[in-house]
Amino acid sequence: MSAQNPSSPSPVSDRRPHHAHWPKRLPHAITPPQTSLWMNLAISAQRYPDKPALAFLGEVMSYAELARQAEHMAAFLHSLGVEQGDRVILDMQNSPQLVVAHFAILRANAVVVPVNPMNRFEELKHYITDPDVKVAITTGDLAPELARASNALPAPKRLLHLIVTQFTDAFDPDAAGDDAPPEAWSSWLQTRHPLPALEGGQVHDWSEVLLNAHVLPGVIAGADDLAALPYTSGTTGLPKGCMHTHASLMHNAVAGSLWSGASMETVVLAVVPMFHITGMVSMMHAAIYSGATLVIMPRWDRELAGRLISKWRVTSWTNIPTMVIDLMASPNFARFDLSSLAYIGGGGAAMPQAVAQRLFEQFNLRYAEGYGLTETAAPSHSNPPDRPKQQCLGIPFMGCDARVVDPGTLRELPPGEQGEIVVHGPMVFQGYWKRPDATREAFFELDGKRFFRTGDLGRVDEEGYFFITDRLKRMINASGFKVWPAEVEALMFRHPAIQEACVIAAKDNYRGETVKAVVVLRPGQVGVVSEEDIMAWCRENMAVYKAPRIVQFVEALPKSGSGKVMWRALQEAETVAIA
Known part of the structure; x- marks a missing residue:
């Protein structure tokens, strides 16, 4: 357990400029319940025993x-x-x-x-x-x-x-x-x-x-006991478990409910996966805490989503921007009734400005983008629903102190300068399961507080809004799914025909980025194994969103003097080729 008490709201200095744009109806920090997450369901079941909790393909569960x-x-x-x-x-x-x-x-x-x-x-x-x-x-x-x-x-x-x-x-x-x-x-x-x-x-x-x-x-x-161990991958090795207590998840469940204006009359379209930290905390736990109704979709389908929003009078929809784009491209879009929606937002990828503008002009909906990681129990940043900025991560969430620091010196940088985004607050995880080394590397102390290093590069503007500019960590963002090249490479090395592989990002008009593998085949395999064979094998042996959609065979990978594969050179060459 860290020295930080996750059940206590972190005081955030009033010198922070984003407080000038804070929703007036909300406090800067909250005191969430000091109970297990189970109590949220137990209490809602006592308060609203006959109220629909879940709706699923025509069936309702109270x-x-x-x-x-x-x-x-x-x-x-x-x-x-x-x-x-x-x-x-x-x-x-x-x-x-x-x-x-x-x-x-x-x-x-x-x-x-x-x-x-x-x-x-x-x-x-x-x-x-x-x-x-x-x-x-x-x-x-x-x-x-x-x-x-x-x-x-x-x-x-x-x-x-x-x-x-x-x-x-x-x-x-x-x-x-x-x-x-x-x-x-x-x-x-x-x-x-x-x-x-x-x-x-x-x-x-x-x-x-x-x-x-x-x-x-x-x-x-109780509040300080472990509640969930969601896994996240990284630049090296196998996925790591993020230790979240009842308190860290409770904080963002309650804060998320307040931020989006949820109540027992809220109806949530639950299509973001609930195995994922956003769907789990910002959607499922926030709804159960509020006594809201979850209209559940097992997978994305734009026609079903449009019908469900219309029928159930959905008021809140957390999503990935590609879902909104897909729904609006439906030939039946004009038949769907989106008038009930009061809150729409999400993250994982940037919302195109033209789509956000159409939402506002046609439905008076301001799309509220947010930012968070598995390590931060979903949002560490979110756009104020009443004053969002487009293509922006938003402002630090309730109880969150976020800074931009120099990645080398860890010194805080002034507005406008690019650095690493770091986060402190009651939503931050306790550390990596069985990985004290990785935990030590992920945290540092600033102004007497324990900050988590996100690995994302960004800047903060004069009003306190954060913008992402680049990645410190090697990662591919495909339709909101994070793909860590080292994990994909480790799986690909199990293919008997692959001698070496380097995974990089390639541009994709729909997914934003997609996965590309640059592969050196073993002697005797050239002309025997095709690019399609490699892609098919990957789809059989790893999650489909991780599987390379593009495979390029090369005679050798570029390497440094110490023998390390120079993945950045391949990535830069791919970027230049696209341009």
Whole structure:
């Protein structure tokens, strides 16, 4: 645990110029509840038992039913031996079961390990072994890949229990109307997949688990205990777990609810993935705290999104800008009713100015861009909904002290000068799981405060608004998904035909950036293995957003005198070629 007390709002100096543009209805810092996140659901279920908590493809789950199912699942986890502080994998697309399972893990006093459902066999091994997980919860379509990963591990490292749900446990596959899923999703959503074999362990059916009558443990976890261990990749090595307490997540859940003007009457379009820190905190936890309704989409589909916003009178939509662009390009866009929207915003990529202007002129909606990392429990910055600036990260969030410093000297820089964006506040994580070395490198002290180094280069203007200018870290941003080249390279080296690989960013008109791999083949493989073969193998062995969309074969990679691959030279050559 860090010296910083995450449950106390950090006083932010009134000399900061952005306070002049702060929403007058809001405080600069808050005092969030000093309880576990589970209590947010328990309290909302007591206050609004019959109110819709979740809407999913034509089915509605009340707050009372959501709490009941979460308690049943928590009791079952406890019966399996899950104790306080134990880590449990949650590997799912957006669904009611994800929300139930997430809060069940918290109710069992355990720690949620959210996993990107696009991850494949080789990637999943790390999410089992690094956090020492023995229990995982997933859906039928993903269960075989998770079981395969576990079965490939040495016996002491394997999962002992796998709880599997089918999407049809939560909705009627014969449902029709505006809530009905696209026809293209039918085989994915409606198939009841057979349960896989788990070597040395047991597989449990979700629907049977919810019928259990096991005893619930007491609520032991408190504000300073670990609540979630989301993983983030970096410039080197395998993904690292970010240790978030109930307090750090609670802070941004409450702050996010206040910032967007949420209430129990808010209706949220939940399409941003809830395994991701933004969807988890700014959307799911903020909504449950407020007693709002989550209208859940398992994947993005512009026609379904338009129908759901219209039917449910959605008031709040956190998204990735590419979703807005796609929706507005629909031939049916004029038929959709967006008049209910009161808040629209997001991050992950810049919102094109022309699209933001159209939103304002046509719907009187100001798109509020924000900025945050897994390490900061989603937003560390956000644009004031009443005074946003376009192509801007926004101002430091509630309780957050953000600065721009010289990356070498760590000295604070004046407005207008480019430097590294650093963050201090109650939303900042406690450190990297089992990685004290990486934790030490990520933090430094300034003015008696512990600041986190984001690795992003930016500047702050005279009004206190932050702008990103470049990256200190080597990273690709593809439609809001962060792709870390070192991780992709490590996976590609497992291909028997690849001798060397260097991954860089290439321009993409829709995704902004896409993944390109510059590859040296092993002797004898030239003319035998094609670029398409490499791309197909990558799609089979890693999450699809990480898989290179472009492969270029070369005879050799540029190297420094010490033998290191000069990735920056390749990146600069790609940038010049585009220009």
